[in-house]
Amino acid sequence: MPTRAATPSDLPVVAEIYAHYVLTSVATFELDPPDEQEWRRRFDAVVAAGLPFLVVERDAEVLGYAYCAPWKTRPAYAGTVEDSVYVSPTAVGTGCGTELLHALLDACRAARLREVIAVIADTGDPASVELHRRLGFVDAGRLVGVGVKHGRRLDTLLLQCSLA
Template identity: 40%
Template sequence: MSATTIREAQEKDIPAITAIYQYAVLNETASYELDPPDEAEMLVRMRFLMGQDYPYIVAVDKQGAVIAYAYAGPFRARPAYRWSVEDSIYIDPQARGRGLGRDLLKRLIELCEEKGFRQMIAVIGGADHAPSIRLHETAGFRTIGIFEGSGFKFGRWIDTVFMQLRLGDGRHSLPDETSYPGTLYK
């Protein structure tokens, strides 16, 4: 049996997801939130994404504990962006360095391609966040821009790195408007 399993997230995973995200909010620049949301808010967010047919997955260890999670959501709220998704990946600090980010991102890309999305955008907090940038580069993302000093957290200005990956045909063919992958704009 593998050391970890990747599966679709479930509502019962919210306490672990909330704890992982809370650590990121309080200690890192991966999220630009300043106050970590509680379990009720995290559940609302999960339900929204999954209810709109966006993928939301977790990595669980041999004991069944959630040690990382990832999801794709709308890149922007305007309908013209409906074929593009933004990825998010969060890993318990004790579980880092095991390839979970790579495994979660690979599966997230597969799920988004299966659903018919055409572009995946990574919005990385901190141009110095080398592990996240390397992870996305390894998966085939390319840097498309850096918004210098666009975030302010922990008493300092933080650059935001934008990276992009073409999914499926990307912009090289028209999407089938009758089979939009999500439900947000139907």
């Protein structure tokens, strides 16, 4: 499956994929799906920071996206980013997530980043944690009860991948 740099024309599909998870799951703590204008703002910020924003395609259809954003704004955190990986519900289990995260880590290495942090909601489904561990992430901690969504109090798992 080809993975490539995202373009603004991909943002409607990105918004659609993410909206599914916002509305139907606790995988993200966002409560309302961002509109295309907000996705454009996020995309522009990622690109302006020199960070990767990728999509994966099959038969010219975007099936998922991944990007990195700065972990924190303080200068001492430069070189550390947080990843986001989302796959269309129709493509779950097809290898899209693995392809995206692998390509994202390669792009982070090329950008000379040092650390990639994954903040994963503990939904009870181990798929995202297992994906990250398969690609070199190690457990870095748990934040207990930090999110509330759909009537559930949720933990987040922190994983970290050192690139240097």
